[in-house]
Amino acid sequence: MLTLARAMLALFAAVAVAGLSAAAAQTPSPPGAKVYFINLKDGQELTSPFLVQFGLSGMGVAPAGVQKPNTGHHHLIIDTTLSPDHLTAPIPMDDTHKHFGNGQTEATITLPPGKHTLQLLLGDWSHIPHVPPVMSDVITVTVR
Ligand SMILES: [Cu+2]
Numbered sequence: 001m002l003t004l005a006r007a008m009l010a011l012f013a014a015v016a017v018a019g020l021s022a023a024a025a026q027t028p029s030p031p032g033a034k035v036y037f038i039n040l041k042d043g044q045e046l047t048s049p050f051l052v053q054f055g056l057s058g059m060g061v062a063p064a065g066v067q068k069p070n071t072g073h074h075h076l077i078i079d080t081t082l083s084p085d086h087l088t089a090p091i092p093m094d095d096t097h098k099h100f101g102n103g104q105t106e107a108t109i110t111l112p113p114g115k116h117t118l119q120l121l122l123g124d125w126s127h128i129p130h131v132p133p134v135m136s137d138v139i140t141v142t143v144r
Contacts (some may be wrong), residue, residue, distance in 0.1 A: 027089065029130035030070050033058035035120040042139040049110040050143075052076060054100070059134065064101030065125055072122035072130060074100040076107065077125055079116050082135070090127040099127065113143050 038053035040046075054074040062071035080096040093095050100107060118141060122134035130136070 026128055026131045027072070027124035029072075029122075029132060029134050030058055033070075033122075033130075033134045035122050035134050035136045036075070037118070037120065037136060037139060040088065040118065040141060042137070042138060043141075045140075045142045045144055048112070048143045049108045051106060052118070053106040053108050054104075056105075056122065056134075059122065061103045061105060062125065063103040064099065064123075064127060065127040072124050072134065073103055074105070075121045075123050075127075076100070076109070077117075077119040077121055077138075078109075078111070081117075081138070082119070082121065087129045091123050091129065093127075099123070101127075113141050115140055116141050117141075135137045 034055075034057045035056075036055040038055040040052060040133065054076075056074070058070075060068075060071045061073060062068050064073050075091050076098040077095050078098065086092075093099055098107070098109075117138050119138045120136040121129060123129055
């Protein structure tokens with residue numbers, strides 16, 4: 001009976017450790033943390049190239065590779081949407097997912113004429129979104 005109890009305890013401990021390491025893969029964000037566009041609003045008309053200023057409240061900016069609580073770096077999502085899978089894995093690095101891993105808080109963006117969607121998404125030191133994810137609303141801008 002004692003042996004069974006020990007085995008159960010060992011099993012519970014193993015499950016608890018597995019649960020912790022799974023949760024540790026993503027970085028928590030503090031309640032109320034927000035990213036937002038400082039100088040752009042939904043429906044705005046622009047000429048390209050244009051400046052995008054990244055606003056962040058409730059957290060700080062740290063470069064990629066620097067693991068510090070309640071920090072992250074900015075990502076600009078252009079003309080694409082984020083699926084639930086995108087929010088649990090490293091953010092892709094391509095023309096539609098721009099990383100600002102040096103801790104930049106603004107960028108000059110060049111886009112062809114037409115309508116474009118923009119969204120900000122904070123990523124942790126390893127480019128993975130936080131839990132819960134810190135992301136802005138999607139805005140649509142028109143480049144003239
Ligand atoms: Cu990144």
